[in-house]
Amino acid sequence: xxxxxxxxxxxxxxxxxxxxxxxxxxxxxxxxxxxxxxxxxxxxxxxxxxxxxxxxxxxxxxxxxxxxxxxxxxxx
Amino acid sequence: xxxxxxxxxxxxxxxxxxxxxxxxxxxxxxxxxxxxxxxxxxxxxxxxxxxxxxxxxxxxxxxxxxxxxxxxxxxxxxxxxxxxxxxxxxxxxxxxxxxxxxxxxxxxxxxxxxxxxxxxxxxxxxxxxxxxxxxxxxxxxxxxxxxxxxxxxxxxxxxxxxxxxxxxxxxxxxxxxxxxxxxxxxxxxxxxxxxxxxxxxxxxxxxxxxxxxxxxxxxxxxxxxxxxxxxxxxxxxxxxxxxxxxxxxxxxxxxxxxxxxxxxxxxxxxxxxxxxxxxxxxxxxxxxxxxxxxxxxxxxxxxxxxxxxxxxxxxxxxxxxxxxxxxxxxxxxxxxxxxxxxxxxxxxxxxxxxxxxxxxxxxxxxxxxxxxxxxxxxxxxxxxxxxxxxxxxxxxxxxxxxxxxxxxxxxxxxxxxxxxxxxxxxxxxxxxxxxxxxxxxxxxxxxxxxxxx
Numbered sequence: 001x002x003x004x005x006x007x008x009x010x011x012x013x014x015x016x017x018x019x020x021x022x023x024x025x026x027x028x029x030x031x032x033x034x035x036x037x038x039x040x041x042x043x044x045x046x047x048x049x050x051x052x053x054x055x056x057x058x059x060x061x062x063x064x065x066x067x068x069x070x071x072x073x074x075x076x
Numbered sequence: 077x078x079x080x081x082x083x084x085x086x087x088x089x090x091x092x093x094x095x096x097x098x099x100x101x102x103x104x105x106x107x108x109x110x111x112x113x114x115x116x117x118x119x120x121x122x123x124x125x126x127x128x129x130x131x132x133x134x135x136x137x138x139x140x141x142x143x144x145x146x147x148x149x150x151x152x153x154x155x156x157x158x159x160x161x162x163x164x165x166x167x168x169x170x171x172x173x174x175x176x177x178x179x180x181x182x183x184x185x186x187x188x189x190x191x192x193x194x195x196x197x198x199x200x201x202x203x204x205x206x207x208x209x210x211x212x213x214x215x216x217x218x219x220x221x222x223x224x225x226x227x228x229x230x231x232x233x234x235x236x237x238x239x240x241x242x243x244x245x246x247x248x249x250x251x252x253x254x255x256x257x258x259x260x261x262x263x264x265x266x267x268x269x270x271x272x273x274x275x276x277x278x279x280x281x282x283x284x285x286x287x288x289x290x291x292x293x294x295x296x297x298x299x300x301x302x303x304x305x306x307x308x309x310x311x312x313x314x315x316x317x318x319x320x321x322x323x324x325x326x327x328x329x330x331x332x333x334x335x336x337x338x339x340x341x342x343x344x345x346x347x348x349x350x351x352x353x354x355x356x357x358x359x360x361x362x363x364x365x366x367x368x369x370x371x372x373x374x375x376x377x378x379x380x381x382x383x384x385x386x387x388x389x390x391x392x393x394x395x396x397x398x399x400x401x402x403x404x405x406x407x408x409x410x411x412x413x414x415x416x417x418x419x420x421x422x423x424x425x426x427x428x429x430x431x432x433x434x435x436x437x438x439x440x441x442x443x444x445x446x447x448x449x450x451x452x453x454x455x456x457x458x459x460x461x462x463x464x465x466x467x468x469x470x471x472x473x474x475x476x477x478x479x480x481x482x483x484x485x486x487x488x489x490x491x492x493x494x495x496x497x498x499x500x501x502x503x504x505x506x507x508x509x510x511x512x513x514x515x516x517x518x519x520x521x522x523x524x525x526x527x528x529x
Contacts, residue, residue: 015214026356029363036371043364050357056216057346060241064233067219067248067275069267 094164106159135172142176155181215278224249228335235339252284257294262303283314295322314338481514
């Protein structure tokens, strides 16, 4: 349950936030001062974050959307 | 002879003038004046004209190669700045300005206005580094404010997607030159900021492709500078060519020298980001694996200890204790049972000696005798009582007053008092009498006379 919830949270993270979280996880684990159980959880979360980031990077619609000016759309 | 004046040829004089001019005049100069007698030679493409002011005229020539760089069509009466050098045209016997750069004088005015605006806004702090917002490291939604039809949008688009194909681009079409362009771009900036809760753009790029200073002028206007300054979303300027600098560049949070450089400024390179991700993945996996191995070794050490080598020993010890206890319990229970058995046997023997069945027979006979005796006794008593009862009933029958009525007597009572009439004094004339006959038949009568005898 908790795991699923965590993953759901990850899928909503912005790329920037995901990278930030990932960086903090890597440095925490590299400092090696967290208990094994936590580090396994952090490892899984880190891997999920990496997957999430790669997923975002793979999105490439390459389509320019146009911002309609609001005044116009209101006038009409 | 020596005083005799030297005679020069025409060419010599012209040459002297040429040398004098070369020595005395600056090698390059800019002249302000008004064009007159403009002539463009059709075959050669060279231009011949004059610059004049209130007091004089300066003949000018501009070769076709230089004229190609002029962005406007010169006409008589235009105020211009002509840059070049003065030389003598020997064939014509005149000095003239050889022009290699021709600008409308208005451009000079623009330059002045630009410098003034830079000073003013700088003094107000619009260009302060402290106010500049950091650009997002990984912008995913990028707003582009430029002309829909210009080359800039293509350049910006390519420069971004070549590096960062995952970005979504949002074009806000605005005019980028001409009257009112600056106001429209500024309004668009404010509009995007106002609506950014919904649009959620990470960064904005404002720009256009190269052009004349006039073309780029919108990006020098105060109204746009202030809109860029006020933007909550970081703004990147991308205006003109490398050499062009506009006020928008000064006030923006970051500057791309041209639209083709917008991507380098605005977005990271996806290859670098991917390799950074891979690097993090490796570190994460490597470190976690290392930690796991460490823990595994600790576990192995622990497993080697005696508790784990023979984990059931304490259990077995306990089991043995239980077995001992069970054996002891069994033998003591067996002992108890044997004792109880012995006691039972003894009691049985005692009971047998009493011979309870014979005792019972004798008592039964006694009981029968007692019963017969009791029966005959009770019968006698009942007969005796019955005889006494009959005699009493007979006597009682003779005494009952109502039995007299059977024989024709009656009982008279006063209705008033309810008492039996025994003498004349018991009644008065007019009293009602009730006379009871046998079987409760009643007669009511009235006293009319009392006769005493």
